[in-house]
Amino acid sequence: MARLIVIGNGMAAHRLIDALTRADTAGVWHATAIGEEPRPAYDRVALSTYFDGATETDLALADLSGRAEIRTGERATAIDRAAKTVTTSAGAVLGYDALVLATGSAPFIPPVPGADLPGCHPYRTIDDLDAITASARTAATGAVIGGGLLGLEAANALRLLGLDTHVVELAPHLMPAQIDQGAAALLARMVADLGVTAHTGTATTAILPGPGGRAAALDLDGTSLPAQVVVFSAGIRPRDDLARAAGLDLGPRGGAAVDDACRTSDPAVYAIGECASHNGTVHGLLAPANAMADTVADRLLGGTAAFTGADSSTKLKLLGVDVASFGDAHGRTEGALDVVVNDAASRRYAKLVVSDDASTLLGGVLVGDATAYAALRPLVGRALPGDPLALISPAGADTAGPSALPDDAQICSCNAVTKGDLRAAIDGGAADVPALKAATCAGTSCGSCVPMLKTLLADAGVEQSTALCEHFTRSRAELMEIARATGITTFSELIARHGTGRGCDVCKPAVASILASLGNGHILAGEQAALQDTNDHFLANLQRNGTYSVVPRIPGGEITPDRLITIGEVARDFGLYTKITGGQRIDLLGARVEQLPAIWARLVDAGFESGHAYGKALRTVKSCVGTTWCRYGVQDSVTMAIDLELRYRGLRAPHKIKAAVSGCARECAEARSKDVGVIATDKGWNLYVGGNGGFTPRHARLLASDLDDTGLVRCIDRFLMFYIRTADRLQRTAAWLETLDGGLDRVRAVVVDDALGIAADLEADMAAHVAGYRDEWRGVLEDPDKLARFASFSNAPQAPDPTISFTTVRDQPVPAAPVHLGMPAAPART
């Protein structure tokens, strides 16, 4: 096999190895990547989400260790082009047949006094972010030097870390490389609203040390600006030291000079990504890095692919503000004309750059609302589909769409996927966005093209049905709205007026849940009883042998010895199997239907309530012992967990809701794996949402920080009610956040900033829930009609089901029969 060595294991290297090993079906190449970072390649573009709750695992890129040798924590120290070897910091000397430089770039550190003080950081790697986080722990103020794209991302990070944040930019306005002055003015205003102060046209002359020798302030040509954390984001420099030492040609502004094949002046050596200089330009974005990687992968396999420069379009969300820039954003083309909509009141700025005869789109800038970006960017260099002003007026986003584009137009610029590629994938059977992503990689990087993927699917006649089932053409969220608006309180009326047929096991429980969320009495009252699936019907969880489990609520996981003894006695007296659950309570298994009322009579007598383990409802609020016992605790996590559990108990939702409260950042309650995770801070509570365990684990992401008790409860009230109103059936909060247009930012806008003006309404709904809560099991025990349902047989109500029997394993009863090895597959549903 021929030996390929890749120096650097960042995003370009990852793309190269992925593309090469996919295409190299004959096994021509054995690839080795040498990476200086202590971890395999990760998603640097998404680096800043680290401060929004993403973890190292979330940032990880596909694991390539099965397809190539990935050496981490090792630096390439020299290239010997004559011997064709690379020497590493671990002392290895590796021979190559082809070498690829993918060393990326390093942040430019301005040569000012004090730039090396403790507290000063670059912003490029996960290690940098960890170091910034550590510095911020003992700081109150922070400054970012550089007000470009990355600088604003870094400013947001400092803000999320709780620092009073300033941005210092030498140019007269923010983001000088991407946007014009009008757009920057709006951006500056919106950024100021978030509490970040921008100082433009300002030079940093020194970083001044404070006591202990760490950074304390910036010297801005005479005025001093307090800054205990300083982040450099004043541009990048290609890491070309190895290329230089090996005598390769360099570009005019550094970087290994490459041709259209991405080959350096040595035909056996290629360079890709931010360390390469193509036609004198070093590209600092992912799309060109990917395109170069694809070119080299093809060349290594004998192809003729060429890199011919790249689109530097970007769309970002900076500090919650949409910013997009594409094509000739500055109108540098001869005779170019600007068409501008600058609506300061509604915080929108949009500029299109068009050719002198106003027929061709050349580029543009959007700030405040960048929805039109996905549709406009592929039009660059093409005839305008209509009046340019109409394209950027608020209603105009729909006028331009992928429908009118030719097949060679690029829809996903990050991954160079054309409309033709996408159409072929749709013809090949890709029927939804995830399938299109898997087939073409489109939409897998920045995500801004996803709306276009949806439009293309719709254009191709692929129906994206949101129908609940064959009986309702509406989605759960729509039915919820209908029930709220019309006041319909029964399934019969809902299906008669808005559905067809008699319902099924999909729509009946879904409607039952909607009605329960709207507070329509006991779930077994009247007609509602017939809608519930068996768990809700018997207020217990069905097990594989037809018995049920019983889970009393133990708020916050706190329980007295007497209550523990009661649970033990009940289990012993009824012959139940007991197990501690992951939600800090106790599961009693093996109860027959006719035993449930007697078991619950004992539990209710001892003060227990239903734990709703059977319902799509709040399950538990786990907690650690917090300040009550723990040496590290900073808040009373147990009391908060109990308060939250008692507040939201019985709340019916599209799916189960799990929550947890940790008493400090050590996170012993694992709150970030929950739908609602609360973590104590010195100043109050941080609220994380959308976590999930199970099949697709997700870490919860930060929704709001340093809330006081009231603020926390208000935020959770609104969040849960917004989820209940808008989520799909059986959609956990994690999946809901992923499918919601605008995702977490949208939720933050609605829940924290009340962008829809519905916050008071959401809070009122929750207040009604809290006031209307009654223990469901007590309700059953007090009502002879409901009790009568707990019969094993209608003609022998107390006779045990003869098919149920137990054997003893580790001194406890477990199902003996029927013996089925594994569960058969559940039927497929369309």
Added chain:
Amino acid sequence: MTAPTTAPARPAAPAWVPACASHRLQPERGVAVLLPGGAQAALFRTHDGALYALDNTDPFTGAAVLSRGIVGDRAGEPTVASPMLKHRFALRTGASLDDPAVRLAAYPVREDGGRVYVGARPL
């Protein structure tokens, strides 16, 4: 004195098993009925008043739970979905709607004098 006169004739297994009072059988909510010999039927009333009884044992999992399933329809055909893994069965015939090779035994049902009866043996 309690001298027996004639030994009672051993009664033949009844053809009809009383299941419950009519008013106990709610529309679209089943009950289980214990049959002589230990078999079980799942008895249902649909919204239009029609009565159906099927074997109570879910053939896919072996658990006797079909009476606790949700009653509804598929394209107008009345169905019950097993609470175990949501396999659906036609109430009229017992046929599985997920696997054509599977069919549940169906039992005769009659309603008389305010009571519902299930046949002791399947149809």
